[in-house]
Amino acid sequence: MIRFINIGSGSKGNATLIxxxxxxxxxxxxxxxxxxxxxxxxxGKGVQDIKGVLITHDHSDHVGTIATIKKVPSYTALxxxxxxxxxxxxxxxxxxxxxxxxxxxxxxxxxxPIGFIISSGxxxxxxxxxxxxxxxxxxxxxxxxxxxxxxxxxxxxxLKKSHRPKALKDRIHSDHGHLSNADSSIYIAGVIGPNTKxxxxxxxxxxxxxxxxxxxxxxxTFDRLGCDFPCCNIIPLKQREMVEGGDL
Numbered sequence: 001m002i003r004f005i006n007i008g009s010g011s012k013g014n015a016t017l018i019x020x021x022x023x024x025x026x027x028x029x030x031x032x033x034x035x036x037x038x039x040x041x042x043x044g045k046g047v048q049d050i051k052g053v054l055i056t057h058d059h060s061d062h063v064g065t066i067a068t069i070k071k072v073p074s075y076t077a078l079x080x081x082x083x084x085x086x087x088x089x090x091x092x093x094x095x096x097x098x099x100x101x102x103x104x105x106x107x108x109x110x111x112x113p114i115g116f117i118i119s120s121g122x123x124x125x126x127x128x129x130x131x132x133x134x135x136x137x138x139x140x141x142x143x144x145x146x147x148x149x150x151x152x153x154x155x156x157x158x159l160k161k162s163h164r165p166k167a168l169k170d171r172i173h174s175d176h177g178h179l180s181n182a183d184s185s186i187y188i189a190g191v192i193g194p195n196t197k198x199x200x201x202x203x204x205x206x207x208x209x210x211x212x213x214x215x216x217x218x219x220x221t222f223d224r225l226g227c228d229f230p231c232c233n234i235i236p237l238k239q240r241e242m243v244e245g246g247d248l
Contacts, residue, residue, distance in 0.1 A: 001247035002123045002147065005039045007031055009129070009202045010239035014062050016127070016149070019043065020120045023097030026053040026072070027116065027127050030061040033068040039242055047072065052096045055080055057110035057130060077103065077112035090114060104138045106131035109176045117141060123247065126150065129203045132175040134187050144193030147246055152185070152201035153178035154208040155217070162208050178203065181217035189225045196229065200245055201236045211236040
């Protein structure tokens with residue numbers, strides 16, 4: 001069974017603990033060590049119990065505090081860290097403990113961004129943030145996961161009305177930026193299946209999005225496309241609060 005604790009998700013820092021009965025791993029480390037330890041305490045673990053940290057890309061909100069857990073083996077694609085314990089090749093599976101992991105190429109203005117499909121027994125979890133689009137190859141691999149942690153970064157109207165510079169707005173909504181609520185919901189509507197239990201919306205912009213708008217966009221898209229999936233099982237992640245998920 002796959003479980004996770006999202007320590008925080010957003011532009012001010014990201015970190016997620018993912019675990020099953022015998023293996024604990026982490027995705028990204030862009031938050032203070034104190035907050036990570038608070039999450040570990042909830043499951044009776046310490047930093048020494050983390051078998052590996054998977055890094056999605058080299059932006060500081062995802063990797064800025066990794067030096068504070070330097071004894072934990074690091075896994076990422078080429079160029080994302082100056083000193084990495086294991087260089088990952090997209091679409092080549094590897095294992096950490098009882099987790100089987102598939103790195104996926106993503107589309108973001110970073111050195112070599114990746115997402116992950118993480119499998120344990122018969123269950124699969126997708127972890128994908130910081131991408132402006134999702135390729136057909138990834139969509140095929142993403143079908144019928146039990147859990148999705150997927151970016152739903154911005155509401156396009158709020159982004160356009162924000163006081164951000166035009167160049168930044170264009171970058172965010174580009175193919176190498178971030179998924180909007182609408183785009184995220186359309187992608188996920190096309191891949192969920194009978195195994196899908198819950199969808200977790202990640203990396204919500206504090207300035208250009210709200211939990212209510214992200215949820216409303218998903219529910220509207222699912223209704224329009226005839227997806228029979230309960231909106232109560234679509235859960236926004238938070239920047240400053242932990243969210244527990246998976247097979248609780």
